[in-house]
Amino acid sequence: MSLSPERPSRAEAEDAVRTLIRWACDDPTREGLLDTPARVARAYEELFAGYQVDPVALLERTFDEVEGYDEIVLLKNIRLESYCEHHMVPIIGHCHVAYLPARRVVGISKLARVVEAYGKRLQIQEKLTAQIANTIDQVLQPRGVAVIIESAHQCMTTRGVHQTGVTMVTSRMLGAFRDNFDTRRELLSLIQSPS
C-alpha cells in the first residue's frame, strides 16, 4: 500500500544519501562513510515501515463475546516514534488510546499497531493524532474514541530554537469523549492515575 507510485531503486536512494553527505561537507568515499548509504536505505525501510501497513486491516478482526462490557478501554503510554514531515527528524513520545466499545472489542495490541502504522511515516503530530482516532472510529464504530499524544520534536530540540524539555500535546476526542463531560473526566482520571 505504497503512497508513492514510482518508488526509486535502492541504488537511487543510496546515491541520494551520498549527495546529502556531500551537502553536509563530508566525503562519502572515505572509509567510515562507505557503507553508510546502504545502511541509511535499510534504516529507512524500518523507520518508514508504516507505509506498507494498512491500519484498517489491523482492526478488522474483532471479538463480540464481551459479556456486555461497555466501559472505557484504555491503552496508556504506547511508545510513539514518528518523523516530522518538515525536517525528517524524529518525533518521540507516547500515546494514549481509548474507546468505548459498542458490542465488539479489538485485540489491544492492534491499537498499538495502528499507532505504529501511522507513526512510521512522515507526519505532523496533529494529523497523526486525527488519523489514529478517525481510523478506530470508522472501523470499530464505537461510542467514543480518544487519542492523546505527548511528544518531543527533535526539529525543535536539536535545531532551530533549541528548546529542550518542551512537550507537544495533541488530542482528538470523538463521540462520548467529546460530548459527555463525565465520560471525558473519567478518561482523564484513568490516564492520570499511576499505572
Ligand SMILES: [Zn+2]
Ligand atoms: Zn520539524
